[in-house]
Amino acid sequence: MERFDVVILGGGLVGLTLGIALSAHGVKTAVIDPAEPADVTAAGFDGRVSAISSTSHAMLQAIGVGAHLEGKGCPIDRIWVSDGLEPGALDFVPDADDGVMGTMFPNRDLRLALAQTAAQADNLTRFQPDRAVRVDRDADAVTLTLESGATIQGALLVAAEGRNSPTREAAGIRTTRWQYSHTAMVTAIDHDVPHANTAYEIFYVGGPFALLPMLPGTRSAVVWTVPTEQAPAMLKLSERAWLAEAQKRIGGFLGEIRLAGPRSSYPLGFHHAARIIDTRLALVGDSAHAIHPIAGQGLNLGFRDVAALVEVLVEGMRLGLDPGDPQLLARYQRWRGLDALMTSVAMDGLVRLFDVPGKLPSLVRRAGLAAVQRTPMLKGRFMAEARGQSGALPRLLAGERV
Numbered sequence: 009m010e011r012f013d014v015v016i017l018g019g020g021l022v023g024l025t026l027g028i029a030l031s032a033h034g035v036k037t038a039v040i041d042p043a044e045p046a047d048v049t050a051a052g053f054d055g056r057v058s059a060i061s062s063t064s065h066a067m068l069q070a071i072g073v074g075a076h077l078e079g080k081g082c083p084i085d086r087i088w089v090s091d092g093l094e095p096g097a098l099d100f101v102p103d104a105d106d107g108v109m110g111t112m113f114p115n116r117d118l119r120l121a122l123a124q125t126a127a128q129a130d131n132l133t134r135f136q137p138d139r140a141v142r143v144d145r146d147a148d149a150v151t152l153t154l155e156s157g158a159t160i161q162g163a164l165l166v167a168a169e170g171r172n173s174p175t176r177e178a179a180g181i182r183t184t185r186w187q188y189s190h191t192a193m194v195t196a197i198d199h200d201v202p203h204a205n206t207a208y209e210i211f212y213v214g215g216p217f218a219l220l221p222m223l224p225g226t227r228s229a230v231v232w233t234v235p236t237e238q239a240p241a242m243l244k245l246s247e248r249a250w251l252a253e254a255q256k257r258i259g260g261f262l263g264e265i266r267l268a269g270p271r272s273s274y275p276l277g278f279h280h281a282a283r284i285i286d287t288r289l290a291l292v293g294d295s296a297h298a299i300h301p302i303a304g305q306g307l308n309l310g311f312r313d314v315a316a317l318v319e320v321l322v323e324g325m326r327l328g329l330d331p332g333d334p335q336l337l338a339r340y341q342r343w344r345g346l347d348a349l350m351t352s353v354a355m356d357g358l359v360r361l362f363d364v365p366g367k368l369p370s371l372v373r374r375a376g377l378a379a380v381q382r383t384p385m386l387k388g389r390f391m392a393e394a395r396g397q398s399g400a401l402p403r404l405l406a407g408e409r410v
Contacts, residue, residue, distance in 0.1 A: 009160065010160050010161070012162040015037075015164070017041075018170065022311065025311065026314045029404065030322075035322065037131060052270065055115075055269055056114075059308075063308075070408070070409065072125050076124045082222050084112060085101070085109070085204070092212055093259045150165040163330050167295040182281070192231055196269035199227075200226065218230070277298065292310060294310065315405045
């Protein structure tokens with residue numbers, strides 16, 4: 009029976025990042041994932057893009073993933089938030105020495121970079137494609153029987169399985185959850201006018217319409233939120249009709265537009281676990297919390313889980329503690345529980361603010377955006393959130409070695 013310090017169930021963006029980060033610190037780690045490696049890096053597997061905050065990017069650089077992302081991301085130099093195309097927009101432009109507010113990466117490029125880094129990691133073993141058919145956790149260890157027939161043991165089990173985590177459910181960890189009445193349509197467009205590294209969030213009665221800068225400078229990702237009942241009809245529109253509807257929401261400021269990728273859709277929901285630990289178990293990423301993509305903070309929230317758990321485990325193991333020690337897990341719960349809850353509640357509140365139909369809410373939104381634009385303290389707070397620099401951060405997010 010092979011023994012590991014940490015066993016991670018789920019090898020997605022958050023799970024594999026955790027495995028790489030732990031292995032970089034000499035922690036013997038296993039990652040188990042049922043997906044074929046070639047499938048998850050195929051061009052059509054995940055057409056989404058992710059806004060990686062400056063702190064998350066520093067972490068990826070520190071653990072070696074950044075080297076495989078060179079030249080793949082588009083910096084976000086400006087964020088423009090407006091209610092429709094009306095005056096009173098909130099315009100975030102950092103000072104010259106503040107650096108970018110984040111970087112847009114296609115999810116496929118993130119997956120490829122993680123796979124390339126994982127292949128070179130000395131202390132990381134990937135069981136993929138494979139799955140755990142039996143998991144036994146007790147006070148002494150975690151024992152897993154895999155579909156391949158292998159049996160492995162670990163001191164700590166980490167669930168990074170996504171929103172519908174079976175490990176979280178099996179542990180009896182309750183979640184607060186609900187579905188939003190919206191669906192996100194995702195694609196990419198090419199346009200005649202360069203985006204100048206600007207991310208646009210334009211709010212309409214039916215839902216926000218986001219344009220996110222990609223490379224080259226005349227390509228943007230589109231995240232178009234529509235009422236769920238309208239999504240099937242919108243997705244069935246011909247390419248020409250869909251582009252015409254999109255152009256109405258853009259208002260023509262990017263010139264002529266053309267589709268640059270397939271169209272897909274994702275239901276939108278919220279959940280938050282009542283706790284993120286159990287006996288020799290920790291939850292990370294969407295297994296612990298999932299939020300609306302309105303501010304692009306979902307993946308960054310998962311990366312903050314990674315950085316905190318790595319710091320807690322590495323420092324504890326240096327003191328001679330077992331990775332599954334209740335003291336270490338309690339520290340992880342304290343550190344991440346409040347930040348994740350506050351971010352989740354804030355994002356949900358933002359969704360509900362912009363989801364109210366009618367003229368009066370629109371006027372209130374415009375007044376609120378204008379007020380933030382005129383208030384340096386509030387504007388600075390929003391910019392700190394965009395960079396992921398609020399609150400007490402793990403050292404790994406600052407690019408430091410733990």
